[in-house]
Amino acid sequence: MAVTHNPLSLCLTLVGIGGMMVAVYLIYFYGLIQKNPKKKEGINKGFALAIGVIGAITLLTTFQHILTEWAGFPAPHYTELFSVTLAVFSILMLMGSFALYTGVDLRFVSYFAAIGGLVMFQAVRAVLSFDLTREPEVTAALYTFAGLAGLSLLSVTHIPETHRAHRWARWIAAAFIVAMSLIALGLGLNAMYDHIASAVT
Numbered sequence: 001m002a003v004t005h006n007p008l009s010l011c012l013t014l015v016g017i018g019g020m021m022v023a024v025y026l027i028y029f030y031g032l033i034q035k036n037p038k039k040k041e042g043i044n045k046g047f048a049l050a051i052g053v054i055g056a057i058t059l060l061t062t063f064q065h066i067l068t069e070w071a072g073f074p075a076p077h078y079t080e081l082f083s084v085t086l087a088v089f090s091i092l093m094l095m096g097s098f099a100l101y102t103g104v105d106l107r108f109v110s111y112f113a114a115i116g117g118l119v120m121f122q123a124v125r126a127v128l129s130f131d132l133t134r135e136p137e138v139t140a141a142l143y144t145f146a147g148l149a150g151l152s153l154l155s156v157t158h159i160p161e162t163h164r165a166h167r168w169a170r171w172i173a174a175a176f177i178v179a180m181s182l183i184a185l186g187l188g189l190n191a192m193y194d195h196i197a198s199a200v201t
Helices: 008-035 037-067 076-102 107-130 136-158 164-200
Strands: none
Touching: 008 037, 008 076, 008 164, 037 076, 076 107, 076 136, 107 136, 136 164
């Protein structure tokens, strides 16, 4: 079934927005909670709702990738590439949302993030091996930073908050996430413009 809407620009934009929110949480709100633990529940629940919505919408658009000819023609290689990686991102956001809202241990979420990070490196291999997308180097960079971000969350959840290294772990993870997010936003906004241009010219 062919569709008129290509969801890729929306997906990439949501990845960028979601990633930036996670980075802000790691850099600012995590520190705020440490200074004032009374604010933890309110901050975590508000943040959980925000990333949960992003995860849910991204997962729905992932199903569109899988079930339709979203590009307007059969594109099984791109469907495989984007649906797998977007599903990992969506599930991670939903798991993180649930964990923060309920207050359960985030270490278990970080295990999924780390394994998902390894999946991103396989995506890098596929993009470079088969010269996928119009800008394979940029797409490979996106997945490389996504992989590093996923792996770096292990140190954030396992280094005790009282250790000075914990702050460094948060900043390093946030740096990887910001790099991933900026690339995703750039690709997503360019894709939106290109999709409109292709329809009107």
